[in-house]
Amino acid sequence: MIRIPASSNNKMLLSAATAASLLLPGVQAWGAMGHETVAYVATDFVAAGTCTYFQNLMADASANYLASVASWADPYGHTEAGKFSSGFHYIDAQDSPPSSCGVDFARDCGEGGCIVSAISNYTNRLLDADLDSSERQMAAKFVIHFLGDIGQPLHNENLEKGGNGIPVDYSGEETNLHHVWDSEIPESVSGGSSLTSARSWAANLTMAIKSGIYESQAAGWVSDLSLADAQNITLGWATESNAYVCSTVLEGGVSAVEDQDLGGDYTTRGQPVVSLQIAKQGYRLAKWLDAIASAV
Numbered sequence: 300m301i302r303i304p305a306s307s308n309n310k311m312l313l314s315a316a317t318a319a320s321l322l323l324p325g326v327q328a329w330g331a332m333g334h335e336t337v338a339y340v341a342t343d344f345v346a347a348g349t350c351t352y353f354q355n356l357m358a359d360a361s362a363n364y365l366a367s368v369a370s371w372a373d374p375y376g377h378t379e380a381g382k383f384s385s386g387f388h389y390i391d392a393q394d395s396p397p398s399s400c401g402v403d404f405a406r407d408c409g410e411g412g413c414i415v416s417a418i419s420n421y422t423n424r425l426l427d428a429d430l431d432s433s434e435r436q437m438a439a440k441f442v443i444h445f446l447g448d449i450g451q452p453l454h455n456e457n458l459e460k461g462g463n464g465i466p467v468d469y470s471g472e473e474t475n476l477h478h479v480w481d482s483e484i485p486e487s488v489s490g491g492s493s494l495t496s497a498r499s500w501a502a503n504l505t506m507a508i509k510s511g512i513y514e515s516q517a518a519g520w521v522s523d524l525s526l527a528d529a530q531n532i533t534l535g536w537a538t539e540s541n542a543y544v545c546s547t548v549l550e551g552g553v554s555a556v557e558d559q560d561l562g563g564d565y566t567t568r569g570q571p572v573v574s575l576q577i578a579k580q581g582y583r584l585a586k587w588l589d590a591i592a593s594a595v
């Protein structure tokens with residue numbers, strides 16, 4: 300879920316080392332792990348016909364057919380061919396956390412597009428039988444990725460480039476607030492950054508959806524799901540995710556986190572939000588892919 304500011308007027312100065320580390324696939328570990336967890340939760344819930352359809356489209360008959368492509372869009376956005384898509388990973392909600400949160404499509408999406416318009420676009424492209432399979436395969440990879448990103452509260456926030464410009468510490472290491480939510484808090488729950496960590500975290504979240512703490516909520520996560528109304532549904536997800544910026548991420552304002560070590564109580568308060576958002580987006584991804592596979 301890495302987000303690197305593309306505009307020249309950004310307020311944040313990435314150190315060369317940080318910028319380099321963000322570009323190395325092995326280092327942007329949550330990028331992979333969080334997205335893989337969303338994908339594995341989805342894998343656990345898709346209908347059999349959906350599994351067959353997407354295994355064919357991705358030309359991957361393994362159980363990792365969603366997880367193995369779930370983080371592709373992050374490095375792709377940093378290539379020459381893929382830079383057109385780098386702004387599709389977020390929406391810049393110009394609200395005022397922590398006192399006021401909210402997403403307004405007309406105000407916040409921007410001319411180049413945003414995560415809300417991108418999910419709609421790539422969903423439509425998946426449904427477009429006139430596109431060749433390589434285009435639909437790319438659309439699938441974007442949809443799988445962006446349904447993960449939209450669950451990260453700071454992907455729905457303009458302030459300090461989604462928190463990239465807020466320096467914080469984590470267990471003694473210098474990082475930034477965005478990265479803590481992309482990476483450190485999720486890994487504090489799953490126990491690591493590997494595909495194996497993602498798979499076992501997803502198994503726990505799947506159990507929580509089927510018969511645990513999320514059982515009573517899960518139907519509500521997908522109750523208004525409709526591909527015909529993709530942009531509006533997606534805006535609803537963005538709004539829900541953005542609300543956590545006020546309630547949790549920046550609950551005490553920027554000054555409460557800036558230059559603070561967030562490894563303790565802050566992480567403990569963040570963990571249930573991260574788990575909920577990953578579980579929710581994984582379940583939504585399953586139902587979204589089911590709707591696509593039924594419509595094509």
Ligand SMILES: *[C@@H]1O[C@H](CO)[C@@H](O)[C@H](O)[C@H]1NC(C)=O
Nearest residue numbers: 383411412416417420421424
């Ligand atoms: C839709 O996707 C295509 C293919 O990647 C891209 O060229 C186009 O800019 C996208 N349009 C929008 C509105 O996101």
Ligand SMILES: *[C@@H]1O[C@H](CO)[C@@H](O)[C@H](O)[C@H]1NC(C)=O
Nearest residue numbers: 488489490496499500501503
């Ligand atoms: C999964 O749940 C078990 C049992 O509650 C727990 O011991 C384990 O740490 C959890 N693993 C992950 C990756 O969440």
Ligand SMILES: *[C@@H]1O[C@H](CO)[C@@H](O)[C@H](O)[C@H]1NC(C)=O
Nearest residue numbers: 523528530531532534535536
């Ligand atoms: C858009 O979604 C909201 C819920 O997020 C719903 O209340 C509203 O009716 C929807 N609007 C349209 C035009 O479908």
Ligand SMILES: [Zn+2]
Nearest residue numbers: 300301388448
């Ligand atoms: Zn991303």
